[in-house]
Amino acid sequence: MKYLPQLLLILLSGCFLFLGCGSESNSSNDSNSKQEVVLGKIALDNGWARPGSQQAKSAAYLRISNGTASPDTVLSFSSDIAESVELHESIENNDGTTSMRPAGQQVIKDGDKLLLEPGGLHLMLINLTQDLAVGDSLQLSIDFARVGTKNITVPIQIQN
Incomplete structure (x- = not known):
């Protein structure tokens, strides 16, 4: 006791x-x-863009891989060679023609990939500020909700 x-x-x-x-x-x-800790990283690769003329449009493509432990949302895209950069998707109409429409924000689940490729989701570079010729390159900035801004430099080339 x-x-x-x-x-x-x-x-x-x-x-x-x-x-x-x-x-x-x-x-x-x-x-x-x-400000949660994000394990892993977002990877940007396989990027390229089509040639284009000043004040016209072009398209860019790449693969975004979410190697983090949680989903992330792609908020916006930008480039210093275009007045605006928009995420679009190609769609097939009932009459067999194809067209495009804005695709909006995309959520990439942890461990998943977002493919931006011809005939699917892609970036429209609108009102180019300079000509884009094969052999040139351009920088794209991608804003994510969780990991912030990521950049990639992509070559200008003709589709293989």
Whole structure:
């Protein structure tokens, strides 16, 4: 019995320590949810763009691989050689013709890939600020909700 007050003191101290750590951890997660650690990386590769003339349009293609532990959303695209860059998708109409329409933001699940390729999703480079000739290259910037901005330099080439 003479050790009972000391044992109670140790148990109460442990409980307060445990509760204090738990509440600090929760408030930290609530206020910094955008700054979570992202394991892995977003990879951009296999990029290329079509030739084009100043003040006209061109198209760019690439593969975006989400090697992180969580989904990420592609928010926007930009390039210093185009007034705007939009994600479009090619669609086949009922009469057999094809057309394009804006595709909107895309969510890439963890471990998944987003393919931008001819005949599917692709980037439209609108109102080029310079001519794009085979052998040139251009830089694309891609803004993601979780990992921020990623850049890729792609060559100008004719489709293989």
